Amino acid sequence: MPKLLSIDDDRSIHHLIRRALEELDLDISSASTAEEALASAEQSPPDVAVLDVVLPDMSGMDLFAKLKELDPRMPVIIVTAVDTSEIAIEAMKLGAFDYLPKPIDVERLLCMVEQALESRRMMTVPVAIDQLLTPAEKHDAFVGRSESMQHVFKAIGRVAAQNVTVLIRGESGTGKELVARAIYQHGSRSDGPFLAVNCAALSETLLESELFGHEKGAFTGAHSRRIGKFEQCSGGTIFLDEVGDMTPAVQGKVLRLLQEQKFERVGGNETIETDVRLISATNRDLEEMCRHGEFREDLYYRLNGYTIELPPLKDRGEDRILLIEHFLARLAKELDKEVSGIAPDAQAALLEYDWPGNVRELESVLRRALLYCSGTVLLESALNKELLKASTSPATDSKEAPTPNDDGLARFIESRIEEESSDLYAETLAEMETQLLTILLRHTEGNQSEAARILGITRGSLRNKIRSLGISIDQVVTVAEEDREVPDNKPDTVPAGQC
Numbered sequence: 001m002p003k004l005l006s007i008d009d010d011r012s013i014h015h016l017i018r019r020a021l022e023e024l025d026l027d028i029s030s031a032s033t034a035e036e037a038l039a040s041a042e043q044s045p046p047d048v049a050v051l052d053v054v055l056p057d058m059s060g061m062d063l064f065a066k067l068k069e070l071d072p073r074m075p076v077i078i079v080t081a082v083d084t085s086e087i088a089i090e091a092m093k094l095g096a097f098d099y100l101p102k103p104i105d106v107e108r109l110l111c112m113v114e115q116a117l118e119s120r121r122m123m124t125v126p127v128a129i130d131q132l133l134t135p136a137e138k139h140d141a142f143v144g145r146s147e148s149m150q151h152v153f154k155a156i157g158r159v160a161a162q163n164v165t166v167l168i169r170g171e172s173g174t175g176k177e178l179v180a181r182a183i184y185q186h187g188s189r190s191d192g193p194f195l196a197v198n199c200a201a202l203s204e205t206l207l208e209s210e211l212f213g214h215e216k217g218a219f220t221g222a223h224s225r226r227i228g229k230f231e232q233c234s235g236g237t238i239f240l241d242e243v244g245d246m247t248p249a250v251q252g253k254v255l256r257l258l259q260e261q262k263f264e265r266v267g268g269n270e271t272i273e274t275d276v277r278l279i280s281a282t283n284r285d286l287e288e289m290c291r292h293g294e295f296r297e298d299l300y301y302r303l304n305g306y307t308i309e310l311p312p313l314k315d316r317g318e319d320r321i322l323l324i325e326h327f328l329a330r331l332a333k334e335l336d337k338e339v340s341g342i343a344p345d346a347q348a349a350l351l352e353y354d355w356p357g358n359v360r361e362l363e364s365v366l367r368r369a370l371l372y373c374s375g376t377v378l379l380e381s382a383l384n385k386e387l388l389k390a391s392t393s394p395a396t397d398s399k400e401a402p403t404p405n406d407d408g409l410a411r412f413i414e415s416r417i418e419e420e421s422s423d424l425y426a427e428t429l430a431e432m433e434t435q436l437l438t439i440l441l442r443h444t445e446g447n448q449s450e451a452a453r454i455l456g457i458t459r460g461s462l463r464n465k466i467r468s469l470g471i472s473i474d475q476v477v478t479v480a481e482e483d484r485e486v487p488d489n490k491p492d493t494v495p496a497g498q499c
């Protein structure tokens with residue numbers, strides 16, 4: 001269970017934090033002084049710390065520096081009263097994860113802690129390239145014995161220790177994020193931070209501000225200075241996912257950063273120096289984009305110090321069987337199911353399918369099939385409805401999230417009757433829930449708090465449902481974005497995943 005250390009001399013804040021984070025299944029400890037905090041962190045290092053900068057026995061900044069000394073990869077969320085926000089900005093420059101003004105907004109705290117834990121996971125959960133290294137819960141196994149995956153693993157080994165840019169290519173769901181984390185973890189900067197930014201999830205203004213920060217008043221809604229990821233991550237590694245989705249303006253700024261390791265915050269004149277290693281990923285054809293003037297060629301060459309290409313799942317031969325075994329074992333444990341094997345016809349059906357959503361889709365199909373599977377063997381009947389759903393959802397190159405439509409549910413029910421289901425009640429409820437949540441999360445643009453409010457359930461129940469039904473919020477939101485006409489002057493909204 002992840003550990004959180006709450007550091008504040010006001011005990012009511014500890015209570016508030018405990019209550020706010022109840023649903024996260026955390027081991028929370030509290031400290032009222034810097035001395036207590038250090039003793040606790042030394043004895044049992046937390047995965048995330050929430051630190052008030054005003055403490056009785058030491059300045060919060062000094063404590064922040066000591067915590068970072070103890071563990072440079074510990075995400076620290078700084079809590080400040082309004083008049084100490086300058087301190088928080090300084091802390092961000094030194095690598096604090098984020099900051100939160102008092103009075104604490106519980107929803108924002110929850111969202112930040114979730115993101116901090118995710119960031120911590122990316123930095124610390126090892127990507128184990130050989131699946132024999134399981135038990136899986138200690139690692140994120142990177143499964144693959146095929147020749148093409150052996151090339152990938154060798155490439156990771158070759159490039160990790162060099163300080164070059166790496167461009168990871170491959171269809172969505174092929175494991176690009178795993179490659180980025182493996183490079184970071186095996187690289188010379190593995191003691192430094194690793195921060196990931198999805199370029200497709202943010203509007204141009206927000207992405208610019210996320211990467212480079214902004215000065216107060218730089219644009220509507222920029223109420224105070226903000227430190228961007230490139231500044232916050234100095235000495236570390238940044239993973240830019242969906243790099244092909246950057247607008248020309250952002251491309252220009254990233255190019256300059258790569259050439260000079262210098263940039264200015266949005267709306268600022270001060271030139272800031274940083275030292276980051278850039279790993280990027282895309283599923284788009286950047287060469288084609290360069291030919292059409294949609295992507296800067298000079299940037300393309302800068303990003304592409306070394307290329308790692310991930311093959312689509314359908315071309316990975318026997319790896320597909322290894323992956324099926326791997327996910328069955330992991331998911332059975334996670335979902336507390338007895339399933340220990342798969343029927344030959346069910347395996348054949350999985351091998352026949354061509355997996356446009358790649359490994360992520362395979363995992364998601366197996367998760368949903370397992371949810372309603374009783375017995376010790378996964379049967380073809382349990383898989384069929386999931387494969388049917390997967391193969392009839394629109395070809396969005398990887399988006400396994402179902403796209404609800406008017407007769408989708410009726411078709412689903414009819415197909416299950418035809419398949420002679422004997423569990424139709426549970427299956428239909430799960431299908432209805434999936435459609436309901438997909439529609440609603442699109443409506444709220446991925447905002448789970450808002451979705452939970454409309455549903456009249458807690459955010460924790462919503463999160464559990466999203467997880468158990470295998471819904472990918474990023475994909476739900478991306479599909480919605482693609483479907484929408486985007487006006488030129490798109491207003492700044494808080495995107496999915498931002499607090």
Ligand SMILES: Nc1ncnc2c1ncn2[C@@H]1O[C@H](COP(=O)(O)OP(=O)(O)OP(=O)(O)O)[C@@H](O)[C@H]1O
Pocket residue numbers: 140141142143144170171172173174175176177178179241283323359360363398
């Ligand atoms: N070879 C593999 N072995 C085990 N798990 C894998 C493998 N490849 C991918 N996965 C799992 O599949 C899921 C998708 O992987 P990942 O997020 O790395 O893909 P991606 O290419 O970055 O996708 P996207 O382009 O949509 O961001 C993750 O849960 C990841 O752990």
